[in-house]
Amino acid sequence: MEWKTGITKVEPNNLVTKGYRQEDLIANVSYSSVVYLLLKGELPSKEHGRMMDAILTACVDHGITSPSWLASRTVASCDVPLSTAVAAGVLAIGDAHGGAIEKGAKILQYGIKRMHDENKSMNEIAAILVKESKEQHKRIPGFGHRVHTSDPRTKKLFSLTDEMKIASEHVELSKCIEKNFEKNGKKLPINVDGAVAAIISDMGFDYRLGKAFFFIGRIAGLTAQVYEEITREKPMRKMFDIECKYDGPVERDLPEEG
Amino acid sequence: MEWKTGITKVEPNNLVTKGYRQEDLIANVSYSSVVYLLLKGELPSKEHGRMMDAILTACVDHGITSPSWLASRTVASCDVPLSTAVAAGVLAIGDAHGGAIEKGAKILQYGIKRMHDENKSMNEIAAILVKESKEQHKRIPGFGHRVHTSDPRTKKLFSLTDEMKIASEHVELSKCIEKNFEKNGKKLPINVDGAVAAIISDMGFDYRLGKAFFFIGRIAGLTAQVYEEITREKPMRKMFDIECKYDGPVERDLPEEG
């Protein structure tokens, strides 16, 4: 029996990741470019490298409104190791929190493929996707936000993709979908997850890596949250004081034969 | 009741992290410098920024020999979301795996403080720490490695701290301890955890953040491992084929009154 890996070769006094000696990477390559190398297999161009920094930073923290944040702080208040509390926040990055990157990228990649296969225009394919999502009563992930109407992260990410000449078909499709929603009377601006979904698709990433951009970026924010909790708050503090109404069965005796 | 946080201000269409607008960070600051900002409260100097990249990259992956790696791949083979499998690896970053950064930084920061308080020389304090660790039958964390005798990551990190003029008392103490071990006939070279412990101490970080440098760096490696597992291997594959000897009580009948 034997294991195979294409990621890191480990020999005494020699570590090689995706072909590059780790000491070379340590001395010369930014961390976000090493992340890119690990997820894509090759080092980024200068433009892709800068975009990678922008994407990870855009995911870094969204304060008290985020479930990963609440999960990490709650667990942190129980006096556990730093990594345990941070991992609890990573667990919260599910289909409904950060998951729109994966699901959004999947649908955009599917849309662009279908556009080429069926010889459609960008506008036609956007209209088809919106129509189908309506018929199937499914939302297209990556549009709309419960706090922001014009997310500053989305705007900046898209202006960078233009500047870096990274924006291509997937970003375009994403904007077409937004316009199509508007035509149907719906204000559903592309949110930060949606923007990341479009950009990583244009950068050639597999949609199955979608959640990774979110949690690799967010882990720094979660760490800061956990550190703030343990340095500024008491263990097991009362986190909120809303009332809880019990609406289960009324108080009763055990049946005769318990 | 009210929450307080010094990390991110969230308002509609405005996100401010440690005072900086997120769109400014996204456009102009590398991700590793944003990590630094979150853990330290201020943006790094150019030298500290480059060191931060080097530290996170030095922690990125150590292949099949690492328990975080095994935990993530094992969980990944069970068909769970990407984040769940990666979080399992983060849980493995405990006192015995990556924990030498926290514990090493603690002892180095204690040593330097004591050196000043007691007016000792660097060599004296190193000798005291080695002697006390011997008497208490406790290892000083951050020395010795089960694979490497001359870890390429440690060498490169230290050459960078020299080049960037970051190396100061904690790095010096760390090297003094290594020499002291050698004088006592023990080959215990500073390992990568020990190097990071010394460097973050010279950069002014709280030792309680020690594990964070490891897991923020390592999460990229864990993600690559999980992605490799789900794209190259079958779910629930047999991971190894070593024998397991049962040495519990011999097979027996239940007692009369089960």
Place this chain on the structure above:
Amino acid sequence: MEWKTGITKVEPNNLVTKGYRQEDLIANVSYSSVVYLLLKGELPSKEHGRMMDAILTACVDHGITSPSWLASRTVASCDVPLSTAVAAGVLAIGDAHGGAIEKGAKILQYGIKRMHDENKSMNEIAAILVKESKEQHKRIPGFGHRVHTSDPRTKKLFSLTDEMKIASEHVELSKCIEKNFEKNGKKLPINVDGAVAAIISDMGFDYRLGKAFFFIGRIAGLTAQVYEEITREKPMRKMFDIECKYDGPVERDLPEEG
């Protein structure tokens, strides 16, 4: 804002779970019956209570071959709290490990509903399910085991459902599917997940609770494993010694413009 819960009412000096005072439950009801109460909303009959004990015990441990076991022991070897190491094992209980209870119960519940809706016989519906699974290249979960050809747990669980008169349509359908596989020349005996899937369906549980029976039972085994690891083994021990072949890009220099 207000929370609602139908599970436990918490007042000073009074705790009521699903209508019953906790002191009454503590004194008079077995733990497995309290589990039943929590998952089903009512206390079990004597027969259902005994079956609940049997199901949880059937899931308790399967030694070294199980990924949840490997995840827990790996994390335990890193010197973390007991709960952290056990939780890592719970994370491994995914669609490919224990997940056949949920997925198996779903298909059995769907099959029985369809049998009634379409006025089919038990044999007809079993044949349809096997045929469709073949056409869609999907396995019916809960059949076949990589170690056991005649799983002692399955046999005992089914003999108890007969004895307790719990076995009904879902258990019957499950046996019909097994026979149908055999008719097609496939030896795919019902495994312990498949047995639990059928029995909880006959007991009236929602299939979405499927994984719960597995992890509530297995958590005791995982705890014993973690305790054995920390009391009998050294931290960070080498868990296995298989070789790892690196098949990524060959060692290379960084490109000119790193």
Place this chain on the structure above:
Amino acid sequence: MEWKTGITKVEPNNLVTKGYRQEDLIANVSYSSVVYLLLKGELPSKEHGRMMDAILTACVDHGITSPSWLASRTVASCDVPLSTAVAAGVLAIGDAHGGAIEKGAKILQYGIKRMHDENKSMNEIAAILVKESKEQHKRIPGFGHRVHTSDPRTKKLFSLTDEMKIASEHVELSKCIEKNFEKNGKKLPINVDGAVAAIISDMGFDYRLGKAFFFIGRIAGLTAQVYEEITREKPMRKMFDIECKYDGPVERDLPEEG
């Protein structure tokens, strides 16, 4: 290389746990007695078996005030597998939440040993422990509760230990400490964690297993909570509406050299 385990022997069609065939355990032994077997190595007496049921039930759920509960529900609202959300709650069972069982049992076991070693009376050792905790500004874990002044679970557990003749030195010491606090003008009644700590010590368990009684019991409550969340609430719902005041650095421009 070879693994050793004293827990379960796995052979084709034969599973033996702590000496007993799993089919025998499935048919004849309650789940809580199997838990006891796994943690202690032997099946319980009738009295210990009943006590085990009582202990696990006493830990089962404490509604909305508990951090493990909040962690699980928060993660559950992100659309992840059942096991992922439940595991997040298990991670919250740390030194400050359920940890008083481990730490309380440790101090009680230490106290009783010291009482015998130093030939003290029960009252003397209780007074010493209270005095030392005061001098060291450390609380003795397991006394006082933020909701209950007379916890119904504690009362019932202690009445059962009397009835079952399980209560012995550790329960007695625990009551002596409570009286000693009272003599010093402090109302610090034994809480449920403290009661479990004393009882498992009288039953002969290693204090290092302390958290296990809590999380093995609580996992059923967490499962019910997660199930309630996913069946009654919308994903990513707003969990509370308290205000969050940002008190970090004021909004500012990036420094010239970003």
